[in-house]
Amino acid sequence: MTVDYIIIGQGVCGTWLSYYLLHENKTFVVIDKEDLQTASNVSSGLINPVTGRRVVTTWMADKLMPFVWQEYNAASSFFNTQSINQKNVLVFPSAPDLQNAFQSRIKQQNSYIQSPGITKEELHSYFYFPFDVFEIAPCYVVSMHEFLSSCRKFLLQQNLLINEMFDENEISFQDDFVQYKNIQAKKIIYANGIQSSFSMYWMKLPFINNKGQALIAEIDGLNSNYTYKFGHLTLIALQTNFWWIGSSNELNFQTTEPTEDFKQTTTTSLQSILKMPFAIKEHWASLRPATVERRPFVGTHPVYKQIAILNGMGSKGCSLAPWFAKELVKHLEYKNPIDPLADVQRFSKMLSDNI
Ligand SMILES: Cc1cc2nc3c(=O)[nH]c(=O)nc-3n(C[C@H](O)[C@H](O)[C@H](O)COP(=O)(O)OP(=O)(O)OC[C@H]3O[C@@H](n4cnc5c(N)ncnc54)[C@H](O)[C@@H]3O)c2cc1C
Incomplete structure (x- = not known):
């Protein structure tokens, strides 16, 4: 050949x-x-133009955001599927400094950060949270x-x-x-x-091989039009009632397999933020091909x-x-x-x- x-x-x-x-x-x-x-x-397939505790715009975000939306839609129709959706990230700061960082980005007119388009009452019916909530838009989720x-x-x-x-x-x-x-x-x-x-x-x-783990949880009734971010914990809707919950960033690891430690810590964190019952269905792990x-x-x-x-x-x-x-x-x-x-x-x- x-x-x-x-x-x-x-x-x-x-x-x-x-x-x-x-x-x-x-x-x-x-x-x-x-x-x-x-x-x-x-992977959870999240495409988010804002990152980190300093709330900065990611590398090439202004070029990438319109490009990925157009290209995933075009490729999905070529391969006869539907794989990308807009699901903006709602960020729940865990400390006043992060809340302040978001507020100052809004004042600086960062076009990706805005007040949430969902009511606080609805969010309070799902989650425990002490500070203001911010919306990053647009964010996309690719069903990888x-x-x-x-x-x-x-x-x-x-x-x-x-x-x-x-x-x-x-x-x-x-x-x-x-x-x-x-x-x-x-x-x-x-x-x-x-x-x-x-x-x-x-x-x-x-x-650098960077290990990441995630849990797949069943949660009934959580609004799946959004992605929710609490520190390292991100909740992303995969399909109705099934949520990807992750992830870790591990540079030193004994095994490439899912670990009980991650499962327990993540389950405990989820219990502390989520007001609704959930059931863990799967546990995944893999290595990201990262670079220095x-x-x-x-x-x-x-x-x-x-x-x-x-x-x-x-x-x-x-x-x-x-x-x-x-x-x-x-x-x-x-x-x-x-x-x-x-x-x-x-x-x-x-x-x-x-x-
Ligand atoms: C837990 C986790 C969450 C993540 N979340 C996100 C996210 O939300 N958003 C984001 O943008 N990125 C995310 N990432 C990162 C993203 O998944 C990676 O950057 C990306 O998938 C790397 O793709 P790749 O094609 O380079 O490698 P891979 O996905 O590893 O693909 C390599 C392929 O090559 C095959 N292969 C390898 N060696 C051989 C061989 N010798 N012969 C034949 N086949 C071979 C493998 O089977 C595999 O199919 C996440 C990663 C992890 C682990």
Whole structure:
């Protein structure tokens, strides 16, 4: 088989690469071993333009917010699904300094922060909270499982996906192409999440694997038009009465599996804020492919020109992946530049040493 590209991985990065390559009429095959506990599958799919205790606008938010809304809607209709909804975040500050930070952003006319469009009475019927509540708008929630599985179904129907592990030892480089088993390609694109940090070609990149856990809880009657945020605890409606509750950000962990400790702490926190009964149904864990500088790795290897990477999305994969997948495809096809803050060429020396 001869193709333009081999994509390793069908998480959110591989899915968006597939979408943009289809639109460029390129030939490709995706190699992805199905796994429901990948970062993309356990993600809550939240796209939020404001972050942190200092209440700052996230990197590229002004460009990304309109872009993701348009692109997820377009891709969802292409893959015959519905995957993105606007669900603004209601923030419940836990201390006066956070409340003050929000109030001063409103005074500074930060266009993403406003007073809630839901009554305090309604909120008091759901939650215990001591301070003012703020609304971040717009925020979106992508149903990641829906989005990934509709793309996977499409790729399988078109014979564009091989459901197996990619074995790097099977790569052999030729002058202007690369051979992988019986497949000849112009390039291989690594979109395999944390597994790239073990690749012999990419392991020198400053990856940090950041573990995140979440509980899935059944809660009857909580208004699912909004997302609710209490410190590290975020409640996101997955479907009627089912809520994603998370998450942790763990840099030191003994196991990649869900832990009893997280379950107990999160359940206790939920009991302290929620006035309604709930039942824990599932417990998920995965590793985010994060980076030391909190910027992605996008572009071609400085030595092995036949391989490229789309990775390092950290906790922002749902918004960064479509943008940088498009940028990478335009770079590979038309030599368009990649944002220097994301271009993997910034690690050119590191990746070239001792080869
Ligand atoms: C608990 C949690 C909550 C999160 N919440 C959010 C959120 O609300 N918003 C947000 O924007 N981001 C969120 N993230 C981060 C986001 O999920 C990641 O940034 C993103 O999913 C990374 O996507 P990826 O495609 O790079 O990697 P992955 O999702 O890990 O996908 C890689 C794919 O490659 C496959 N693969 C790997 N190695 C091989 C191999 N050798 N052969 C074949 N297949 C292979 C894997 O099976 C997988 O399908 C969250 C992450 C976690 C863990």
